[in-house]
Amino acid sequence: MKLLKKLGLGFLGLLTLLIAVSFLLPGKVRVERSLVMKASAATTFEQVNTLKNWEKWSPWHQMDPNMKITYEGPEAGTGAKYSWVGEEMGTGSLTIAGSQPHQAIKTALNFGNMGTSFAEYKFETVGEGTKVTWAMESDTKDMPWQWYVPSKYMNLFMEDMLAADFDKGLANLKEVVEKLPVAPAYKVEEKNIPATHVLTIKATCSQNDLSQKLGELYSEIAAYMQKNKLDFAGQPFAIYHKYDPAAIELEAGIPVNKPGNSAGRIQARERKAGPVAMIAHYGKYEDSYNAHMHMDSWLTQNKKTAIGAPWEVYVTDPAKEKDPEKWLTEVYYPL
Structure with a gap:
């Protein structure tokens, strides 16, 4: 018992020492x-x-x-x-x-x-x-x-x-x-864009379904344009209100030559004139992420703030140009 008591006291003393140290x-x-x-x-x-x-x-x-x-x-x-x-x-x-x-x-x-x-x-x-x-x-x-x-x-x-x-x-x-492949060298261009009449549809989809969803929305808008005798006044675009890969909140649109009327989920409105920052991205659509990252960095370095959601304009028609490296996407941020 005395030995156990001494061992116990020794252990307690060591523990106390460790805590103190x-x-x-x-x-x-x-x-x-x-x-x-x-x-x-x-x-x-x-x-x-x-x-x-x-x-x-x-x-x-x-x-x-x-x-x-x-x-x-x-x-x-x-x-x-x-x-x-x-x-x-x-x-x-x-x-x-x-x-x-x-x-x-x-x-x-x-x-x-x-x-x-x-x-x-x-x-x-x-x-x-x-x-x-x-x-x-x-x-x-x-x-x-x-x-x-x-x-x-x-x-x-x-x-x-x-x-x-x-x-x-x-x-x-x-x-x-x-x-990894060397990222393209981007140049940010500041300019003013004019007001434009547009037809848009808002939707939500996953990143995997993005291309298919945009195709469906543009087809629906184009059918409305044909029915209402409206002509293209620019290339298709998509506004990205929220970019979560699982649930992207977007607004697909087409510029038109004159004001239209809203019908169902198609909204007719005017895209406002104003200053923007733009990057020209050549390559696959999914690689435009690099252009957005570069724009974020440019905004921070130049102490500028985007005042709304960014949008992409799909200048090149992939049905006519088969080489993805030649596809031009213009990335816009409103200032």
């Missing part, structure tokens, strides 16, 4: 790694901003390739989220808490009862390409009380533990982006 250990730890990649800021940013791309480069995905991943929210940008369950990685979730096009991304990494850690990714254009910096900060004050003391001791090893993961992840990201 923990208050002297650093409570906040920051790990940061950087790597230059021969790719544009837009290209590297997209690989981090779109969570499904993480499967190509994230070191944690490679550690537990059989873990089950569930995606929620938008496909990219603020609010995008994935949760995981795995034998090696346990359970948790990652959410994009902030996204500044081509410049910075902030993520919140939730480990359940172990609390939340925040990471940031910065994209800096340099002579050789883009310098990507990956940093994570952990603060024990944000931990649940039962993890406070253990987390203080874990902080002693965190830099070594995470640095290797960050280095591997950045190396993987570098390999991925440097193999």
Whole structure:
């Protein structure tokens, strides 16, 4: 009994010592790694901003390739989220808490009862390409009380533990982006557009059904035009009021030579005159995403604000031009 009592007192003394020492250990730890990649800021940013791309480069995905991943929210940008369950990685979730096009991304990494850690990714254009910096900060004050003391001791090893993961992840990201096709060089043009009579239909569809849906809407408008003796006064366009890949809220339209009358779901109205910023995109329709990303960056850098939903004008008729690389799409943002 005396031996057990001594062992118990010894253990209690050791525990008390560990707790006391923990208050002297650093409570906040920051790990940061950087790597230059021969790719544009837009290209590297997209690989981090779109969570499904993480499967190509994230070191944690490679550690537990059989873990089950569930995606929620938008496909990219603020609010995008994935949760995981795995034998090696346990359970948790990652959410994009902030996204500044081509410049910075902030993520919140939730480990359940172990609390939340925040990471940031910065994209800096340099002579050789883009310098990507990956940093994570952990603060024990944000931990649940039962993890406070253990987390203080874990902080002693965190830099070594995470640095290797960050280095591997950045190396993987570098390999991925440097193999991707070079993004086209875009030029933003500011101009004023005249008022135009248009016929439009609002609809909602998924990204996978977008081309088919637009074709149906344009056919319906064209039939109305023929019936009411209205002529084309420009190329078909689509206004994107909300772009969620699962439920895109859009408005398909065709400019006409004179005012029409609304009928059913077809709305006849005037598109207002005013200043716009425009990018000419050549290539597949789905690749116009790069033009929108470039426009977001241009607006930020030039301290300008879009005052309405963007729209795309489909200048080239794919029925006449079979080469997708020659398809011209004009991307407009009202200023």
